[in-house]
Amino acid sequence: MNLVWYRNDLRVHAHRALQEALQAQGPVMAVYFLCDGQWDEHGVAPLRRWYVLHSLAELGEQLAQRGIPLHVLDAGDFSRVPGMLGSLVREQGIQQVFCTREYPLNERRRDEAVALQLKQQGVSIRGFDDSVLVPPTTLRTGKGTPYTVFSAYKKRWDVWLEQHFALPSLPDGQVSKPVAFVGKVAVEDAIDKLDVDASLTQLWQPGEQAAARQLEQFVSRYLGGYRKHRDYPSLPATSSLSTALSAGTLSPASCFHAARQVMADAGARDGAACWIGELAWRDFYRQIMAQYPRLSWGRAFRPETDLLEWDNDDSLFQAWCEGRTGYPLVDAAMRQLVATGWMHNRLRMVTAMFLSKHLWQDWRRGEDFFMQHLIDGDFAANNGGWQWSASTGTDAVPYFRVFNPIRQSQRFDAEGKFIAHWVPELKAMDNKTIHEPWKQPLLVPDYPAPIVPHAGVRERVTESFKGVKQAYDQLQGVDA
Ligand SMILES: Cc1cc2nc3c(=O)[nH]c(=O)nc-3n(C[C@H](O)[C@H](O)[C@H](O)COP(=O)(O)OP(=O)(O)OC[C@H]3O[C@@H](n4cnc5c(N)ncnc54)[C@H](O)[C@@H]3O)c2cc1C
Incomplete structure (x- = not known):
């Protein structure tokens, strides 16, 4: 008997662990461990839990139709997983375990404990790097260190994929008679315990089948215009596939494959290439997280920025x-996040930079808040995006990057459509004043004046970052 251990890879297609398990000798079963305690510790949004559990329900049915029973066991948190997996292996006479690798620290520690447990039982475990396109430790600089600058990483990433990319596919003719979905009741019980507003869940469709349809629609309708339109939040120009990618109902390989096929069409080539670049960002942050464990302890990527003294002002936050x-x-974006569980990429940068630079609040508070609301909440991408925006991360020109929230508004929502939708108090304003309503305060008595001025932010930020860099260098000098 072979076991596929499912985690954030809730799909049947383009799944190497499942593919290899089916090709190994003997029947196949699958398992998923519910770990509510871990979700609580990581502050995972209720909406995301809803997406994962409903996707799991669909996966159980899909596997059952292929003759693979999915067991769903309640572990509570990661600490009980090794013991429970060990018992399952013993009871079912399992010879090999197959899984998709995960890179955050807690997940890696769980997997090391499992590997040890299984070794003691004489059972092997095989991991596959299917949640990324390029495995995180594969690409190295000339000095043998991880890439920390995206542009250099992307060049090598393109070359590697050109030489090595292959889309995993289910082996033909290995499907046995349908069986029962044995974990069905456990998933239903977990879904019953959720408390998520229907106004949120009605906006989303969980599961692998919905994700595949969404990819198809995006590629056929929007991919060609992606580069031109992707920065405008009022347009349906981006894929919204981040949720599917982070829960693994869709594989990055399927996305890359679909976009590459479009590259043959000259009209769509530019958009497809640009979108592939976003898949590279996704890999980039995963390899950063895998190789810098301090990020999993809540530390800054740039160590000197851990010396910054943030204000701790609850009313601003x-x-x-x-x-x-x-x-x-900023307000429109934050309201979109709370009302839908999602936010456009440009606005994630604008709001994150505003919290950390204008309001001078610790980026970790914002990172947590995003996690508590995002349906696509993903540790590597969220941490990477927050640290990039707060200039504590991998941005190659960090000190001087302070977005002007008014200019961003005029540029990326020129007609004010997005703002008018999410901040209805402003919808009667024309497309000039809607970006600066304080110029006509009598027209908008219900809308607040700016809580901090934009003027002076860049200077203060630059000073603070220079200060901690000097302090850090001195400390390093003293230590040496
Ligand atoms: C402060 C901040 C927080 C973020 N938090 C998350 C998060 O929790 N989860 C998450 O998946 N993404 C996060 N991102 C990255 C990005 O904003 C979202 O992936 C994107 O908005 C999702 O929309 P989409 O699926 O339509 O993207 P598309 O534009 O269609 O891009 C395709 C895919 O590429 C990946 N991608 C795109 N941009 C990035 C990026 N900058 N970094 C990493 N991967 C990217 C996503 O998987 C996305 O689905 C964050 C960015 C910032 C600045």
Whole structure:
């Protein structure tokens, strides 16, 4: 008997662990461990839990139709997984375990404990790097160190994929008679315990089949115009596939494969190439996280920035969370996040930079808040995006990057459509004043004035970052 251990890879297609298990000798079964405690510890949004559990329910049915029973066991948290997996292996006479590798620290520690447990039982475990396109430790600089600058990483990433990419596929003719989905009741019980507002869940479709349809629609309708339109939040120009990618209902290999096929069409080539670049960012942050464990301890990527003294102002933070900062684009974005569980990429940068640079609040507070609301909440991408925006991360020109929230608004929501939708108090304003409503305060008595001025932010930020760099260098010198 072979076992596929499912985690954030809730699909049947383009799944090497399942493919290899089916090709090994003997029947195949699958298992998923519910770990509510871990979700609580990581502050995972209820909406994301809903997406995962419903996707798991669909996966169980899909596997059962292929003759593979999916067991769903309640482990509570990661610490009980090795013992429970060991018992399952013993009871079912399992010879090999197959899984998709995960890279955050807690997950790696869980997997090391499992590997040890299984070794003691004489059972092997095989991991596959299917949640990324390029395995995280594969690409190295000339000095043998991990890449920390995206542009250099991307060049090598392109070359590696050109030489090595292969889309995993299910082996033909290995499907046996349908069986029962044995974990069905456990998933249903877990779903019953969730408390998520229907106004949120009605916006999303969980599961592998919905993700595949979404990819198809995106590629046929929007991929060609992706580069041109992707920065405008009022347009349906990006894929919204981040949730499927992070829960593994869709594989990055399927996305890459689909986009590469479009590259043959000259009209769509530019958009496809640009979108592939976003898949590279996704890999980039995963390899950073895998190779810098301090990120999993809540530490900054640039060590000197751990010396920054952030303000700890609850009223400013609260105004940001609730979309009451007086900056229309920031407020519209924050309201979109809370009302839908998702936010456009440009606005994630704008809001994250605003919290960390204008309000001078610790980026970790914002990172947590995003995680508590995002349906696509993903540790590597969220941490990478937050640290990039706060200039504590991998941005190659960090100190001087302070987005002007008014200019961003005028540029990326020129007609004010996105703002008018999410901040209805402003919808009667024309497309000039909607970006700076404080210029006509009598027209918008219910909308707050800016909680902090934009003027002076760049200077203060630059000073603070220079200060900690000097302090850090001195400390290093003293230590040496
Ligand atoms: C502060 C901040 C927080 C973020 N938090 C998350 C998060 O929790 N989960 C998450 O999946 N993404 C996160 N991102 C990255 C990005 O904003 C989202 O992936 C993107 O908005 C999802 O929309 P989409 O699927 O339509 O993307 P598309 O534009 O269609 O891009 C295709 C895919 O590429 C990946 N991708 C795109 N941009 C990035 C990026 N900058 N970094 C890493 N991967 C990327 C995503 O998987 C995305 O689905 C964050 C970015 C910032 C600045």
